[in-house]
Amino acid sequence: QSVLTQPPSVSGAPGQRITISCTGSSSNIGAHYDVHWYQQHPGRVPKLLIFGDKYRPSGVPERFSGSKSGTSASLAISGLQAEDEADYYCQSYDSNLRGSVFGGGTKLTVL
Amino acid sequence: QVQLVESGGGVVLPGSSLRLSCAASGFTFGSYAMHWVRQTPGRGLDWVALISYDGDDEYYADSVRGRFIVSRDSPRNTLYLQMNNLRAEDTALYFCARARYCTSDDCYGNFYMADWGKGTPVTVSS
Numbered sequence: 196q197s198v199l200t201q202p203p204s205v206s207g208a209p210g211q212r213i214t215i216s217c218t219g220s221s222s223n224i225g226a227h228y229d230v231h232w233y234q235q236h237p238g239r240v241p242k243l244l245i246f247g248d249k250y251r252p253s254g255v256p257e258r259f260s261g262s263k264s265g266t267s268a269s270l271a272i273s274g275l276q277a278e279d280e281a282d283y284y285c286q287s288y289d290s291n292l293r294g295s296v297f298g299g300g301t302k303l304t305v306l
Numbered sequence: 307q308v309q310l311v312e313s314g315g316g317v318v319l320p321g322s323s324l325r326l327s328c329a330a331s332g333f334t335f336g337s338y339a340m341h342w343v344r345q346t347p348g349r350g351l352d353w354v355a356l357i358s359y360d361g362d363d364e365y366y367a368d369s370v371r372g373r374f375i376v377s378r379d380s381p382r383n384t385l386y387l388q389m390n391n392l393r394a395e396d397t398a399l400y401f402c403a404r405a406r407y408c409t410s411d412d413c414y415g416n417f418y419m420a421d422w423g424k425g426t427p428v429t430v431s432s
Contacts, residue, residue: 197350229408231418233351240401240422241351247408252420284351288416294365295341295353295417 198223199285199298206304212273215301217285218266223296225266228288232261232270235300236281244283245270272303280305308332308421310402315426322392326426328385328402336360336380339405341419342387344398344428352398355387356405356417370396392430399425 200218207213217230224230232245243252245261248268260271268287272279285298314326328340342354355376356365364376375388385402403419 227414228416229414229418233419240424241419242422243418243420246406246418246420247410247413250408250410250413286351286353286418288414292368294367295356297351297353300350 197299198289198292198296199287201283201285201298201301203299204302204304206306207272207275208306209275209277211275212271213275213303214272215270215283215285215303217268217270217298219268219287219289219296220266222291223266223287223289224263224268226290228290230261230263230268231286232259233284233286234281235284241284275305277305279303308404310404310421310423312400312402312423312426315400315428317429317431318392320393320430320432322430323388323390324392324428326387326389326400326402326428328387328423330383330385330402330404333404335378335383339417340376340378340385341403341405341417342374342376342385343401343403343419343422344396345401345425346398354400357385389428392428394430397428397430399427401425 233241234244235241248263249261289296309331311329357376377386404421405417406420407415
């Protein structure tokens with residue numbers, strides 16, 4: 196059971212906008228630690244998508260955006276494309292565990 | 307560009323030891339903290355350990371603390387993970403990753419995994 200909770204799966208049609216939630220607690224997201232997001236295609240290495248709640252590394256399309264409020268964070272993908280079909284993970288820091296923590300991952304299906 | 311290449315994985319018996327290596331290139335290795343992260347086949351990511359840029363500080367997940375040791379040899383640009391008393395539940399693909407943190411004023415500054423290697427597989431089985 197992961198410290199950060201994500202929905203196991205989400206889906207959307209091409210062109211639509213979807214969001215993936217990441218729910219934590221007062222010892223991680225609620226303590227204002229940064230939330231980061233990764234994309235992992237099947238058989239591939241995870242790739243950094245969002246860091247510091249909302250910042251995109253160079254090369255990541257503007258269609259990807261991040262936000263945070265209270266003990267939760269969200270990843271939004273607008274203008275959904277077939278190539279966005281992948282697993283998405285959130286990550287933060289937990290002060291009780293004194294280390295990084297991941298969400299369980301969300302599988303995005305593009306219908 | 308940044309390149310991280312893990313090695314040292316294999317198939318071992320429960321209770322055995324194994325040492326993983328991660329060869330780094332394309333950046334100033336001695337200036338960055340480094341993570342180990344693992345992933346069980348078909349399952350999610352699991353943070354294992356972090357070592358500070360200078361090797362003075364180490365942090366571990368509860369599941370490996372006391373059994374795993376992270377270290378680095380900066381002149382050789384190499385990160386290590388010594389894994390002792392291995393258990394079946396340690397079976398996973400092990401990644402090394404370069405640690406960075408957000409420097410914007412509105413960031414807290416906790417580490418993320420900026421760059422990843424391709425991983426080395428570890429199987430613990432009798």
